[in-house]
Amino acid sequence: MEIHVQELPPIGTNAITLIDTAQKSAWVIDAPQRAYSWVSDLASKHDCTIEGLILTHGHWDHIIDAHAFATAGIPIYGHADDRPLLDAPSRMASYAVPGLDLNPVTVTHWLEDGQSLEILGSPMEVRHVPGHCPGNILIYAPALEAAFVGDVIFAGSVGRYDLPGGDFSLLERSIQSQVYTLPETTTLYPGHGPTTSVAAEKAGNPFVRPN
Numbered sequence: 001m002e003i004h005v006q007e008l009p010p011i012g013t014n015a016i017t018l019i020d021t022a023q024k025s026a027w028v029i030d031a032p033q034r035a036y037s038w039v040s041d042l043a044s045k046h047d048c049t050i051e052g053l054i055l056t057h058g059h060w061d062h063i064i065d066a067h068a069f070a071t072a073g074i075p076i077y078g079h080a081d082d083r084p085l086l087d088a089p090s091r092m093a094s095y096a097v098p099g100l101d102l103n104p105v106t107v108t109h110w111l112e113d114g115q116s117l118e119i120l121g122s123p124m125e126v127r128h129v130p131g132h133c134p135g136n137i138l139i140y141a142p143a144l145e146a147a148f149v150g151d152v153i154f155a156g157s158v159g160r161y162d163l164p165g166g167d168f169s170l171l172e173r174s175i176q177s178q179v180y181t182l183p184e185t186t187t188l189y190p191g192h193g194p195t196t197s198v199a200a201e202k203a204g205n206p207f208v209r210p211n
């Protein structure tokens with residue numbers, strides 16, 4: 001399985017594609033602007049089918065292209081605690097770049113903390129990590145030694161907790177109990193910026209220290 005990361009507009013949000021060229025299948029994590037055309041190009045280049053889109057959370061910059069996946073009949077996964085944002089992304093309009101079309105997102109599969117998924121034949125675990133927003137989830141892929149974390153933690157930083165639904169003490173608890181408990185060698189793929197690792201953030205993240 002290959003992991004492709006692409007930073008996309010309008011504010012530099014990472015879309016991630018997991019692709020297995022032998023199985024001819026691909027999965028997508030998050031849908032910033034132009035994500036669908038990026039993934040479609042990648043998938044058709046490898047003759048792969050897009051099997052699903054997982055939204056790490058409901059913030060506008062991660063879901064703006066989700067309607068294109070829905071139109072293509074691709075199943076969409078997310079956490080119900082962000083349903084108000086997914087049903088009415090215009091709630092976030094005052095935090096978004098002006099002039100964007102913010103379409104509602106119909107999630108076809110609601111994910112819960114502790115749920116197991118099988119993606120491209122590989123077991124993955126859903127962990128609920130609220131604090132940046134109520135419904136942020138991370139997807140832990142043990143076989144890849146990787147976790148796709150949305151905006152809960154970044155290299156040397158953490159997600160904003162001053163937006164509606166944000167809460168620092170909850171964010172801190174999520175990171176300590178759900179991120180820092182992953183194996184130290186786990187690579188973290190955040191929703192913005194470069195990858196990092198559990199070891200690096202436990203050693204040096206200035207915002208949340210291991211407890």
Ligand SMILES: [Zn+2]
Pocket residue numbers: 057059132151
């Ligand atoms: Zn966010």
